[in-house]
Amino acid sequence: EPEVTQTPSHQVTQMGQEVILRCVPISNHLYFYWYRQILGQKVEFLVSFYNNEISEKSEIFDDQFSVERPDGSNFTLKIRSTKLEDSAMYFCASSHRGSNQPQHFGDGTRLSIL
Amino acid sequence: GIQVEQSPPDLILQEGANSTLRCNFSDSVNNLQWFHQNPWGQLINLFYIPSGTKQNGRLSATTVATERYSLLYISSSQTTDSGVYFCAVTRNTGKLIFGQGTTLQVKP
Numbered sequence: 091e092p093e094v095t096q097t098p099s100h101q102v103t104q105m106g107q108e109v110i111l112r113c114v115p116i117s118n119h120l121y122f123y124w125y126r127q128i129l130g131q132k133v134e135f136l137v138s139f140y141n142n143e144i145s146e147k148s149e150i151f152d153d154q155f156s157v158e159r160p161d162g163s164n165f166t167l168k169i170r171s172t173k174l175e176d177s178a179m180y181f182c183a184s185s186h187r188g189s190n191q192p193q194h195f196g197d198g199t200r201l202s203i204l
Numbered sequence: 205g206i207q208v209e210q211s212p213p214d215l216i217l218q219e220g221a222n223s224t225l226r227c228n229f230s231d232s233v234n235n236l237q238w239f240h241q242n243p244w245g246q247l248i249n250l251f252y253i254p255s256g257t258k259q260n261g262r263l264s265a266t267t268v269a270t271e272r273y274s275l276l277y278i279s280s281s282q283t284t285d286s287g288v289y290f291c292a293v294t295r296n297t298g299k300l301i302f303g304q305g306t307t308l309q310v311k312p
Contacts, residue, residue, distance in 0.1 A: 197245075
């Protein structure tokens with residue numbers, strides 16, 4: 091069964107550094123998402139992406155965050171200047187169509203900011 | 205926005221026992237998914253169930269959309285069922301709104 095893949099599985103970064111999290115969605119999917127989960131808390135929506143543009147973003151997704159689909163397969167989340175509170179598990183998800191289709195999640199990237 | 209409440213927050217079972225997890229949501233939804241988060245943090249897709257009933261092995265789920273709740277049944281629980289179970293919903297937009305989860309511990 092096709093799956094969403096995320097790299098790296100664990101990233102350790104110094105505060106203030108830029109970090110790029112990478113995702114390869116399922117190939118025929120059109121909608122892409124990033125979510126984050128702070129340790130011990132629930133999963134929170136960050137941003138959705140369709141047709142090469144952001145379709146929705148949450149309050150968390152401020153100017154420090156950006157997303158990009160640089161080619162036909164990758165979908166990236168960039169945090170420009172990381173803060174301690176950015177430490178979390180970041181999940182990428184994709185769906186074939188929008189809200190009426192299930193979202194398929196990757197295994198996540200655990201981001202640790204020192 | 206939509207509120208999602210899960211109960212119970214914590215559950216401890218002996219291996220072999222059955223359990224029911226509940227998810228209440230505050231508005232009509234287009235999508236409802238149940239996930240199992242294992243000890244390694246992976247989110248495993250269990251069911252896509254905006255309405256009706258589905259079964260997959262020892263797990264089954266029922267969503268009564270008109271009454272705004274969903275139930276996840278686990279029968280003959282095993283230690284590998286331990287972890288956190290999340291319900292998540294979406295309405296007109298794609299973003300999934302997650303509940304706080306039910307933490308399940310199955311003891312041998």
